[in-house]
Amino acid sequence: MKATxxxxxxxxxxxxxTLSFNSGVVTLLQGRTAAGKSRIIKSFALALSYPIxxxxxxxxxxxxxxxxxxxxxxxxxxxxxxxIANIELLYDDVNRKVELFRDGKIKINTPGNQKFLYSSxxxxxxxxxNYITRGNADFKWIVDEMSLAKDYEKILASIxxxxxxxxxxxxxxxxxxxxxxxxxxEKKEKExxxxxxxxxxxxxxxxxxxxxxxxxxxxxENKISKELDSVRKALKETLDTKDNYEKEIEAxxxxxxxxxxxxxxxxxxxxKEKEAKNLKExxxxxxxxxxxxxxxxxxxxxxxxxxxxxxxxxWEMVKIEEGNICPLCQSVGKITKExxxxxxxxxxxxxxxxxxxxxELAVQINKKQDEINKKAKLPEIEKEISKFxxxxxxxxxxxxxxxxxxxxxxxxxxSSGPRIKSYNEDxxxxxxxxxxxxxxxxxxxxxxxxxxxxxxxxxxxxxxKEQLNKIEKTINDAKSIEVYNVKINNLDIAKxxxxxxxxxxxxxxxxxxxxxxxxxxxxAKKFNSSTENLIRELKFDTFKExxxxxxxxxxxxxGNNDDTQELSSVSGGEKVIISSLLQISAKETxxxxxxxxxxxxxxxxxxxxxxxxxxxxLKKIAKEKxxxxxxxxxxxxxxxxxxx
Amino acid sequence: xxxxxxxxxxxxxxxxxxxKNGLDxxxxxxxxxxxxxxxxxxxxx
Numbered sequence: 001m002k003a004t005x006x007x008x009x010x011x012x013x014x015x016x017x018t019l020s021f022n023s024g025v026v027t028l029l030q031g032r033t034a035a036g037k038s039r040i041i042k043s044f045a046l047a048l049s050y051p052i053x054x055x056x057x058x059x060x061x062x063x064x065x066x067x068x069x070x071x072x073x074x075x076x077x078x079x080x081x082x083x084i085a086n087i088e089l090l091y092d093d094v095n096r097k098v099e100l101f102r103d104g105k106i107k108i109n110t111p112g113n114q115k116f117l118y119s120s121x122x123x124x125x126x127x128x129x130n131y132i133t134r135g136n137a138d139f140k141w142i143v144d145e146m147s148l149a150k151d152y153e154k155i156l157a158s159i160x161x162x163x164x165x166x167x168x169x170x171x172x173x174x175x176x177x178x179x180x181x182x183x184x185x186e187k188k189e190k191e192x193x194x195x196x197x198x199x200x201x202x203x204x205x206x207x208x209x210x211x212x213x214x215x216x217x218x219x220x221e222n223k224i225s226k227e228l229d230s231v232r233k234a235l236k237e238t239l240d241t242k243d244n245y246e247k248e249i250e251a252x253x254x255x256x257x258x259x260x261x262x263x264x265x266x267x268x269x270x271x272k273e274k275e276a277k278n279l280k281e282x283x284x285x286x287x288x289x290x291x292x293x294x295x296x297x298x299x300x301x302x303x304x305x306x307x308x309x310x311x312x313x314x315w316e317m318v319k320i321e322e323g324n325i326c327p328l329c330q331s332v333g334k335i336t337k338e339x340x341x342x343x344x345x346x347x348x349x350x351x352x353x354x355x356x357x358x359x360e361l362a363v364q365i366n367k368k369q370d371e372i373n374k375k376a377k378l379p380e381i382e383k384e385i386s387k388f389x390x391x392x393x394x395x396x397x398x399x400x401x402x403x404x405x406x407x408x409x410x411x412x413x414x415s416s417g418p419r420i421k422s423y424n425e426d427x428x429x430x431x432x433x434x435x436x437x438x439x440x441x442x443x444x445x446x447x448x449x450x451x452x453x454x455x456x457x458x459x460x461x462x463x464x465k466e467q468l469n470k471i472e473k474t475i476n477d478a479k480s481i482e483v484y485n486v487k488i489n490n491l492d493i494a495k496x497x498x499x500x501x502x503x504x505x506x507x508x509x510x511x512x513x514x515x516x517x518x519x520x521x522x523x524a525k526k527f528n529s530s531t532e533n534l535i536r537e538l539k540f541d542t543f544k545e546x547x548x549x550x551x552x553x554x555x556x557x558x559g560n561n562d563d564t565q566e567l568s569s570v571s572g573g574e575k576v577i578i579s580s581l582l583q584i585s586a587k588e589t590x591x592x593x594x595x596x597x598x599x600x601x602x603x604x605x606x607x608x609x610x611x612x613x614x615x616x617x618l619k620k621i622a623k624e625k626x627x628x629x630x631x632x633x634x635x636x637x638x639x640x641x642x643x644x
Numbered sequence: 645x646x647x648x649x650x651x652x653x654x655x656x657x658x659x660x661x662x663x664k665n666g667l668d669x670x671x672x673x674x675x676x677x678x679x680x681x682x683x684x685x686x687x688x689x
Binding site for chain 1: 660663
């Protein structure tokens, strides 16, 4: 059988590269680092395993560098300068095409088998190899991957979920039953309360029936109150107006009683007229002449006065001595002190008399001058007289008007009398009516009280009715349950059906448990059998037995001395052999239909003796099974492909 | 055979076939719940 691998833009290679392989032989890819060995085995891995769904194997794919993941920004197989790469593998009648996109998308024409990754890739970073080299003997995962146990486990998880859901429904039914019981009790209590309130309501209704209060009375009261207010307002306004009129009349009366005032003004006027008449009669020239005459007399008097003053002075200067000469008559004689005094007194008397006359004359002159001056004021006085006349006219006119107005106001006051009387009568009537209504209203208070009490009872009845409705609704809601979107209206029936379903699911669960165990054991047994054959075939003297313990699926290694060896205690080379054995066993057991087995340098890197045994075995199974077994080995040359 | 036993067998068969044909979890669950629902409806008739 021939296989052709066409790769384009894979790894560091740009463009199309076509490689041919033969089955039944071991093909060796040799070359230096980065010669292209890795991209070839990765291309086989991807073409034969994709799509990869298992989480464990996705991780494996990322480790191998065939899937995007981890820190890789782009799909690592696509050449870094290209957007798309292609792999095409043709063998027998199989044609696998893989389109790889830089962003991580992968398109295939026909699915591979993801198990290829852990069973057919004998490489250093394979999961099995990593487990072995790290000394991890827990191989339950490989049993799960090799069998259908995982799928059964998934179903088991779903069944468990359904079981849990149905159990919770059962619990819900029990809770609902408790709730219904509780609510039934509550309902009975409420119904009893409702009955009691209904009786009370009837009693109140009867009591209210005895009060025949006419609600119109309130309207009547409002109407009378309004009218009373209106009449009171009108009365107040009328009384205020009357008061104002009376005050006005009092004020007007003062204007009517003006006789005294007129008399006073007339007297003043007469005095002024008299004064004016005198002034008119007064002649200024005569007065001036009289003033001149008086002034002449006054001058004479002044001269006389001066004469006596001079004489007095002379006498005052006389010394009281013998032989003195009289200052006036020049007679010599004896002048005594008494003489001197008599003379001075005499002169003083004359001086005084003249002084008085002078003063009197000055007064006369002033008087005359005043008269002259007054004459000048005549127009002013005449104006004043005219003013008095006008004043008198005005007062008389005002008096007449006031008299008239008083008459008018008095008439108005008189006319308001009947109105006031009528208002007072109305007020009396309305007040009486209101008092009567008040009496009726007192009865209404009792009526209202009863109505309020009844209203409260009505409210309580309404509230209880509402509560009863709610309780009824709660009970009705509780009486049904929804299972798988089907409403069941009888809780007992629902519980029976749920119990039946629980039985079915529990039995299904048991079946699944059995299946899972079967699958795991079956896989492990096949695996163990294959491994046993392989050990026998390879004739490695290091181990007597390698198998998976069916109790815990841990790897057991039995040495030649029947001793159990710990995985951590075996050498590196032995670990490579164990991991390779396990992978080949897995492949022989579960993936023999894909005739490719890929191995990198790990096998050829074993010690020569083991390497030769292994290679011999691989050549044998390649031939027997017609597999393509492709191994790689590093050297310092360009890539070469050789059949061994 | 009772309806209960019929359902049980039907479910087990359904599980085995689904796993054998490559399990599609969602499709399986849908069909599984439908079977339970049908049984339930049958019981209520």
